[in-house]
Amino acid sequence: MEEDGIPNHLQISMIRKLTKNDWQEWREIRLEALKKSPDSFLSSFEEEAKTSDNTWAEQLENSIKFGYFINAKIVGCCGLSVEKATKISHTGTLWGMYVKNEARAGGVGLALVNFTKNYAKKSQVKHLYLGCNAENHNAVKLYKKCGFKVYGTRPDYTKIGSKFYDDLLMMCEL
């Protein structure tokens, strides 16, 4: 994957937790994700496009989101929420996974899931969950490759336009 004419061997790639200073990049990639892959997320572009600048920054202060950067430009993201209540504090949820079209099929998604798993494990998470549109075969394949197993289905969980989609419940033991 060559970016800006910079040969692959000179590109700098990194994954890091986003901070409030990244709010413009976070807004850009999140809104692109919702617009270009409406079937992949529970939220919609129309809903989140109304979010104020302050709220985008606050979201990064108050939750865990990761960005995959190539030459300082964000090309992929995903979120992790860890439950606070004591009885379920060993559980977390991976959500909001998205890789820009031009960066796909190069291992970015795989790296983001594995990074999230490691971060979650260090945060004492034992069971990492996620939900995925049952028709999103590429994502299901990615998650299975990273050790997630399907443990249930929520029938007709999302309705997009007039079409209903099943949602697969997946879990990975860390």
Ligand SMILES: CC(C)(COP(=O)(O)OP(=O)(O)OC[C@H]1O[C@@H](n2cnc3c(N)ncnc32)[C@H](O)[C@@H]1OP(=O)(O)O)[C@@H](O)C(=O)NCCC(=O)NCCS
């Ligand atoms: C799903 C998505 C995150 C994959 O990102 P990616 O960076 O292209 O994935 P990777 O290159 O790391 O691929 C890792 C594995 O995922 C699976 N996979 C990903 N894209 C695939 C495709 N187009 N066809 C088949 N398998 C695919 C494969 O198992 C692949 O491993 P392999 O190449 O050894 O077969 C990306 O396509 C995307 O952002 N899609 C739109 C948003 C979305 O669906 N998000 C998930 C919400 S639950």
